[in-house]
Amino acid sequence: MEESAASSDLVRSGDIRATARLISMVEREDPSRLAALKALHAYVGNAHVVGITGPPGAGKSTLTDKIVSRLREQGRRVAVLAVDPSSPFTGGAILGDRIRMQRHATDDGVFIRSLATRGHLGGLSRAVSEASRVLDAAGYDFVIIETVGVGQSEVDIVRIADTVVLVSVPGLGDDIQAIKAGVMEIGDVFCVNKADKDGAERVVREIRSMLETAVLNGATTRFTPLYEARAALTRLDGGRASGGDRAPGAPSAAEGAAHHLAAAVPGHPNLEIPPVVATVAESGQGIHDLVDEILSHEASLVATGFLRSRREENLAWELGRGAAERVLSALEHDGRKESMSDLARAVLDKKIDYYDALETLERALTRS
């Protein structure tokens, strides 16, 4: 345990090796990591966590590389967790996201770590949230999480990130892709990369139209509550400003936050949709705008108090999942796995039904 305390001190002091090793312990779920993580808990919560997600080949790694460069120009320290899939058969993985980011390898203000999914579905690895907290405590201002190339329902990133950037590219399919539920709903900032390719403008239009339709239909969206809270804040702020406690012409905090984020729905000046930014990551085109949008989303979350409520929601979800895992491991402990196969056999043989089996397990749990 003393070693863990030392390790947490080293992580906080910015020791790269100690940070890297603690993340390895997190990845292999080494029980001795817990002492260090507990010691770091008090220092977690300062980093802004940004998720970059989108289909394979959308250019997520190149975008991440350019976002890192831009944040470094602004003097921010940045950590990247880049997730790639493990083979479901051999357990091996090729983690190649780093190729696009190696220019930052020798920059002390950048830490890049590749993670394999190790069987986890949902676009991330199980280690991501703990690893993100380690990097947060290590003093990075931003933790950027690049998901695996996702399809339509790998949305775990919303449970971890404060700001989700959803990356699309031209040429993926017809416009029905943009109205499907799932991945397309999770963006706080939308990015259409490879905007120099044919069809990019159409993708931008389709995403805008999808978002506008959701707002006009009154659908529950991820962004509407934030925009409403921010609008209310702006009104409040405007009222106070007319009282004269602000220099004429100076933007308020809320206005600063609102400067970029969101575009009005045509014909409905009070309805807003998230920004859709066209980029060419390879050349750097549009990257300043994209980073500005990420920063104004962060500012809006902070100004409205939504950062806190989003994190609360996400933590509650993570606790639920952690509890389920503990229950499962309690049930599998001490030869109970045997009884789980016994139960499965009994269900297959029609001696009991599935729900009887569940009740048996529940009773076993309350006894333990």
Next chain:
Amino acid sequence: MERKIRVLVAKPGLDGHDRGAKVIARALRDAGMEVIYTGLRQTPEQIVSAAVQEDVDVVAMSILSGAHNHLFPRVMDLLREKGVDDVLVIGGGVIPDDDIPGLKAAGIAGVFTPGTPTTETIEFIKNNLKRGD
């Protein structure tokens, strides 16, 4: 959880292609290892920095250009400077037999020249890891 072997596959120097490195990366993956691939034209500084951040068990480098006598020992020096002494470092590529003893003396644990079956490299890695925690 079972311990995964993490390997950094790196191409130091100015080689124009990385076919060989990709073949070995793929073979290591198929052997169940996690392979971090960093691409072409890496400096020793970039390689060592990536090895530390990725907390790898193995650094596998490949050079075709003939600069191995300079670049491989340089990587070893930088690792030592950072206090990293538990990473297995191996090298491959076009390396004359006469150069191998010198590279081994510099700390390159194994040198694999063209034609070496990938299974041999995999066995070597599994049998020579420097850490098992």
